[in-house]
Amino acid sequence: MKLYYTPGTCSFAAHLVIRELGLPVELQRVRIGPNPIVVGDGRDYRQLSPLGYVPLLELDDGRLLREGVAILSHLGSQDPSGRIAPEARRIELLSWLTYIATELHKTYSPWLFHPEYGDQPGQVARERLVPRLALVDRHLADHPFLLGEDFSIADAYLFTIADWSRALKLSLDATPHLAAYLERIRARPSVAEALQAERAPQAQAAA
Numbered sequence: 057m058k059l060y061y062t063p064g065t066c067s068f069a070a071h072l073v074i075r076e077l078g079l080p081v082e083l084q085r086v087r088i089g090p091n092p093i094v095v096g097d098g099r100d101y102r103q104l105s106p107l108g109y110v111p112l113l114e115l116d117d118g119r120l121l122r123e124g125v126a127i128l129s130h131l132g133s134q135d136p137s138g139r140i141a142p143e144a145r146r147i148e149l150l151s152w153l154t155y156i157a158t159e160l161h162k163t164y165s166p167w168l169f170h171p172e173y174g175d176q177p178g179q180v181a182r183e184r185l186v187p188r189l190a191l192v193d194r195h196l197a198d199h200p201f202l203l204g205e206d207f208s209i210a211d212a213y214l215f216t217i218a219d220w221s222r223a224l225k226l227s228l229d230a231t232p233h234l235a236a237y238l239e240r241i242r243a244r245p246s247v248a249e250a251l252q253a254e255r256a257p258q259a260q261a262a263a
């Protein structure tokens with residue numbers, strides 16, 4: 057399969073799950089923005105993703121999977137142990153994925169990836185994120201991961217998104233459990249592997 061990704065964006069969640077599961081993948085870097093292109097061959101990326109956003113997963117049979125939550129769910133179903141997306145916790149998992157996608161991801165991202173909007177959306181994002189991250193923090197006070205003992209696809213997504221707090225200059229002092237959780241996940245070998253692969257010369261060459 058091929059993952060279309062952009063460093064520093066939400067596509068990292070899918071990449072992290074791929075590394076956690078040791079799945080074979082070809083990385084295809086995308087330059088997002090007003091004229092998104094596939095880095096390397098310069099193709100107009102909107103031919104693949106009409107709104108020009110990552111992630112996009114191309115399966116070995118050529119099918120294209122769009123939308124981060126769907127991609128994470130597909131990848132989760134590839135885990136033979138079932139631990140990264142446990143079927144018995146399906147609704148709880150869906151609840152967290154939806155919360156991250158709609159309450160967190162889309163509160164951070166318009167400002168982060170569109171500096172042309174100026175700073176006001178960033179200020180609005182910070183104010184909206186404080187209570188939303190506090191809810192997560194209360195949950196993590198009693199649980200090492202969102203579903204309890206095991207790392208799940210929701211953790212890959214939450215780590216990717218909540219880590220943008222640094223770029224947004226949003227202090228996590230008021231959410232210490234979340235801050236500790238992010239450091240715990242950052243220490244996982246999959247994070248280093250994914251970061252290294254995204255920085256590989258082949259991925260950088262035509263950037």
Ligand SMILES: N[C@@H](CCC(=O)N[C@@H](CS)C(=O)NCC(=O)O)C(=O)O
Nearest residue numbers: 065066088089109110111123124169
């Ligand atoms: N609904 C999409 C949104 C993905 C998304 O927002 N991707 C951002 C990066 S995190 C992007 O590619 N933005 C490009 C742009 O805003 O031009 C999903 O959940 O997969």
